[in-house]
Amino acid sequence: MRSDLCGRLGPDDAGRAVTVCGWVDRRREHSEHLAFIDLRDHTGVLQCVVDGARDLRSEYVVSIAGTVRLRPEGTANPALSTGEIELHDCSVEVLSASEPPPFPLDERTDVDETLRLRHRYIDLRKPRMQRNLRARAAVNRAIRRAMDAQGFVEVETPMLIASTPEGARDFVVPSRKEPGSFYALPQSPQIFKQLTMVGGVDRYYQIARCLRDEDLRADRQFEFSQLDVEASFVERDDVLGFVTKAVAEATVEVTGRDPGNFRRITWHDAMERFGSDKPDTRFGMELVELTPIFADTQARVFQAPCVKGICLVGGAEALARSRVDELVAACQRWGAKGLAWMRVVNSPDSIGSALDGGVAKFLSSAEAAAVIGALDARPGDMVFLVADERRLVRHVLGLLRLELGRPPVNDGSFNYLWVVDFPLFEALTAEGDPIPSHHPFTMPHDDDLWKLMSADGPPAGEELLDIRSQAYDLVLNGWELGSGSVRIHRRDVQQRIFEVLGIAPDEAQQRFGFLLDAFRYGAPPHAGFAVGLDRLAALLVGEENIREVIAFPKTQSGADPLTEAPSPIADAHLQELGLRVVPPA
């Protein structure tokens, strides 16, 4: 039907008779006997000189046969990759007419999201979306190549599985054959990939679809894809190596650029210095420890278990008072009692303090000097302090740091960072039971295992929170790209974990029985990881929303304007499934 692709033709093709197919991108009609048609396919745009264009409109699908020639002197278009040539002596066949499109296909206008998604099949024609979908395919291709080269076997795992109470909210599918029972859609293939290890697969991977019924964000959809990895007889650093190889290969495949070093930071350092377990280390403004400075302070606002601060260079003049008030309000929304701010000035006041404004008047001159020194602040800077429980201080200042200094996530840099040594438990419930920070099969850190396995019984309460695990995350420009861990393969350790978590043996058997059963029959030591491919693809093409690399995404409320999902189903359908809809109260 066609001999060539629009964007692949060049001066070397001059004189060739070709047939190209595509969409009418733009037409410039000069008279009854001269018009230019820009014909677009997925490779680019080609100018075709036609006799008349009265019966051609935007987005008509046409086939144009003609002869390639160099454009006449002085009419080349350097902005176009095919700008030196054109197709002439054209005969045009309309393959499919089109109504005027509901929105322009140019790259200049930001079209309303609902409109784009309702007509996604048109939106996808844009060069940007064509590039993104192809980049995403390139990511998958590179990953498959890298995993294959490292001896991994691609194994598919089921989509209809049993619901387990851990983790995110499940999407659920009613069973027809067993009314009242439900399948869950996988939040991840976690259990199955561990079972492949018991099954002797040795090295498993999958580009897996995962589903979680949690609120959507720029970097979160209900449905997403991850590179899921698990390997036997390996340690943490082996896994980091496998994943680094795959992600680096994908980066090169899409961007042609070396991703550089994948640096490492401990979870503890990430939290203390950046207030986040997914630190964006592309910029400074690190959180600085100020607690000792205020150990004996008279200033009541700083009489707290923890005081930290950040310094905004030039902030004293750059930030209007109204903006500062907004920041204070934001910090209060984030859970802080308040946000202390002060400007650094040139000439010290009567008590010798170079801090001014805000809470400056409550600080002694020694405290002021120490704060300035610790934050390395200069005149003209603004310093922000939060005093509270340590966790809260880190959290609030971490968010404030991002608010004040974060570059766009898609600024073209690739800052890969491994965060290692996550704590085994992230917090205690009101009843004092710990909550696993990864999942209950995560191996404790080698250096902390003795604490957990002590013959006197496990520690309790706050001491538990000091135990580190062999869990790790991969972060790119402040986005969590994925996480993984070394799994527990020792029965005694697993039993101790359940004991600490307050899960009785019979309950553990009920919830995770099939995995625990499997582990009775010879489980190899194993470890794994999962990489969010939507996020990776988005950042590699410079998008700040994963919708842009998903062919048919959902809106933030979880709807699909194209198919109108979710939608009610017929009563007969409900009846067959043994379901009845309860009207909202």
Place this chain on the structure above:
RNA sequence: GGUCCUGUAGAUCAGUCUGGAGUGAUCGCCACCCUGUCAAGGUGGAGGCCGCGGGUUCAAAUCCCGUCAGGACCGCCA
């Protein structure tokens, strides 16, 4: 569950703070003109439930309340 921003012509926006005559602009669309444009150009034309509902007012796109939709974020996402 919560906070914030945005809904005006097919599209993108201005007008809203400070209520007042007929809601404008650009692009697109339709017709005609135009032989080297490339975001072609010219002339003319059509096109509006100012998201929806209620309230205040002599008078509401504009103020107030509610609601729906989209977006960003907090919570949530083992």
